Amino acid sequence: MSNNEILNYLKNAKIDTTVLKKICKYFTEDYTAIQTAQKLNLSRQTINNYYKIIRSLLLSKQDEIFYLLKNNHLSNNSFLIKYVKNGPYINYFIEYQKKAFIFENSENIFPNLQEFINENIHLQLQNSKKTNSAKVSFDKKENKYTLLYLTKSDESIQDFIQNRLKKFRGLNKNNLFLHLKESQFRYNHSQDVLYETLLSLLHLKKSNMTYTSTLKQAPSLVL
Template sequence: MGKEEILSYLKYAKIKNETLKKICYYFVEDYTAIQTAQELNLSRQTINNYYKIIRTLILFKQEELVSFMSENRLCNDSFSIKYINLGKNISYFIECNKKVFVIDSKENFLPKINEFIEEELEESLLNNKRTNCAKVLFNHKEKNYMITKLYKSSNLMQEFIDKRVKKFRGVNKQNLQLHIKESQFRYNYSTDYIYETLLSMLNLNNKTSTI
C-alpha cells in the first residue's frame, strides 16, 4: 500500500482524527498493540491495522533518508561498520554522523558494501571476540573501501534492539528485518520528531490533540 492509497483509505475510515493522533502517540511511545487497545478502548485488531499503516509510512520515510544520504554524501569518507546479532541472525549497519543505517541486500547508499563486508570484513568481526567494529574509509572516486582499524566499541544499537525484543517478548522471524528497520528509525530520531513526522504524513498536524 502506497502513501496515497493509505491517505485515501484513512479518508473514508470510521476512526476520528483525534483517535488516530492518539494511536500515533502511543505507537511513538512504543506501546504494544494490546496496551494501546486498552488505553483507547479499541480492539487489538483495529490497533494492529493502524500500526501496520504507520510502519509502512516509516519505511517510506527511511527510503527518503537513504536517498538524501546518497545524494549528499553525508558520511563523507569515513564511517564505522558494526553488527546486530539476533538469535544468530546477523545484520550489519553503518554508523556515521550520530545516525545508524542498517545494510540490506536491496538498497544501500554506498556501492558494493555487501560484497566488501562478506569478502574482507565479516570473518574478522565475527570470529574475534576482542573486536566488534571496523573503521572504514571509502574512496568515492575509485569506489572502494579500506579498513583502517578493528576495535572494540559500544554497540548502543544492539542494546536498543535487545530492549525492544524483550519488551515485545520476542520477534517473529518473518518480521525480523521490519523490526530492525523500525528500531533503526526510532534510534535515529527523538519521539517528538517521529510523532510530528507521522502527523505530517497523515495530514493531521493542522489540529491540536490532547493525550
C-alpha cells in the same frame, strides 16, 4: 501498499482525526497494541491495523535517509561497519554521523559494499573476540572502500533493539522487518521528532482533513 493507498485506506476507514492522533501519540510512547487498545477502548485488531500503517509509512521515511546517505556518497568521510553476532536476522549496522542504520545490501545506495564486507571484513569480525567494528572510508572518485582499522565500539544499538523486541511476545516473523526499522528510527530520533514525523506522514497537520468524526472498526489490512 503505496503511501497513497494507505492514506485512501484511512479515509475509507473513517477514523476521527483526534483518535488517530492519540494512536500516534501512544505509538510514539512505545505502547504495545494491547495497551493502546485498552487506553482507547478499541479492539486490539483495530490498533494492530493502524500500527502496521504507521510502521509502513515510517519505513518509507527511513528510505529517504538512506538516499540522503547516497547523495552524500559518504565521500571522504569515514564510517563504522558494525558486526552483530547475536542480532535477530541482522548481520551489520552502519554508523555514520552519530546515527545507526541496519545495513541492507542495496547496490543503489551502497554500491559494492557487500562485496567489500565479504572480502575484507566479515571473517575477521566473525572470529574476533576483541573487535566488533571496522572503520572504513569511501573514495567517491575511485568508487572504492578502504579498511582503515578494526575496533571495538559500544553495543547500544543492538541492545536497544533487542530490549524493545522482548516485550512483543509472539512477534510474527513476517512483521519483524517493520519492527526492526521502527526500532532503528526510535534509536536515531527523539520521541518528539517521531511524533511530528507521524503527523506529517498521515497528513494530520493539514487543515483540509477529510476524516469523519466517528471511528469504525478498521478492516483487516494486508501489507
